[in-house]
Amino acid sequence: DAGVIQSPRHEVTEMGQEVTLRCKPISGHDYLFWYRQTMMRGLELLIYFNNNVPIDDSGMPEDRFSAKMPNASFSTLKIQPSEPRDSAVYFCASSGVGGTGGNYGYTFGSGTRLTVV
Amino acid sequence: AQSVTQPDIHITVSEGASLELRCNYSYGATPYLFWYVQSPGQGLQLLLKYFSGDTLVQGIKGFEAEFKRSQSSFNLRKPSVHWSDAAEYFCAVPTYGGSQGNLIFGKGTKLSVKP
Numbered sequence: 745d746a747g748v749i750q751s752p753r754h755e756v757t758e759m760g761q762e763v764t765l766r767c768k769p770i771s772g773h774d775y776l777f778w779y780r781q782t783m784m785r786g787l788e789l790l791i792y793f794n795n796n797v798p799i800d801d802s803g804m805p806e807d808r809f810s811a812k813m814p815n816a817s818f819s820t821l822k823i824q825p826s827e828p829r830d831s832a833v834y835f836c837a838s839s840g841v842g843g844t845g846g847n848y849g850y851t852f853g854s855g856t857r858l859t860v861v
Numbered sequence: 862a863q864s865v866t867q868p869d870i871h872i873t874v875s876e877g878a879s880l881e882l883r884c885n886y887s888y889g890a891t892p893y894l895f896w897y898v899q900s901p902g903q904g905l906q907l908l909l910k911y912f913s914g915d916t917l918v919q920g921i922k923g924f925e926a927e928f929k930r931s932q933s934s935f936n937l938r939k940p941s942v943h944w945s946d947a948a949e950y951f952c953a954v955p956t957y958g959g960s961q962g963n964l965i966f967g968k969g970t971k972l973s974v975k976p
Binding site for chain 2: 748777786787789792800835837849850851852853854855
């Protein structure tokens with residue numbers, strides 16, 4: 745298995761532009777998580793899905809952030825419009841096998857380093 | 862709410878020396894507990910996990926961790942550190958303590974290894 749695949753690895757964009765981050769979870773995993781990592785705040789959960797349904801989006805900073813999971817093999821995190829304070833590394837992780845629950849250990853992607861200038 | 866604390870932000874050890882990274886959690890019952898490692902520019906990798914049973918758990922790369930209920934701790938240890946162990950280490954606990962929900966991560970401990 746190729747693991748959790750995120751794209752792009754690096755993204756540099758100008759303030760006000762739309763940014764879309766992509767994630768392909770491990771096949772068979774039924775939980776998908778989006779985290780943001782910064783020096784100041786560490787790892788923060790933004791949103792997570794179970795069987796493609798958003799379960800908890802309380803970590804999404806504001807309406808500029810949105811996430812979708814149209815099917816079991818793909819998720820996107822969109823920021824529109826982007827701001828410099830959104831600069832961070834965004835991680836996607838997947839977990840769980842067939843309803844066993846999400847916490848048998850996550851598998852993380854390599855992350856997307858976003859820089860908004 | 863659940864929480865996890867890693868008291869040490871940065872630790873430096875000599876290669877070949879032993880290592881212990883501290884983790885304290887806040888939860889009313891025995892939670893699931895995890896340790897992850899993050900190498901520079903990489904995502905987090907699961908080192909080991911504790912669910913129940915034997916309080917000493919073995920993980921990958923020669924790491925182990927011991928769950929101590931009386932101290933609400935889950936410290937990570939390695940008897941002899943290698944230069945390749947230099948990375949950042951995160952302790953984590955689920956939001957609801959068990960198999961459901963998301964993980965809450967500590968702030969991390971950065972490990973440097975001296976030759």
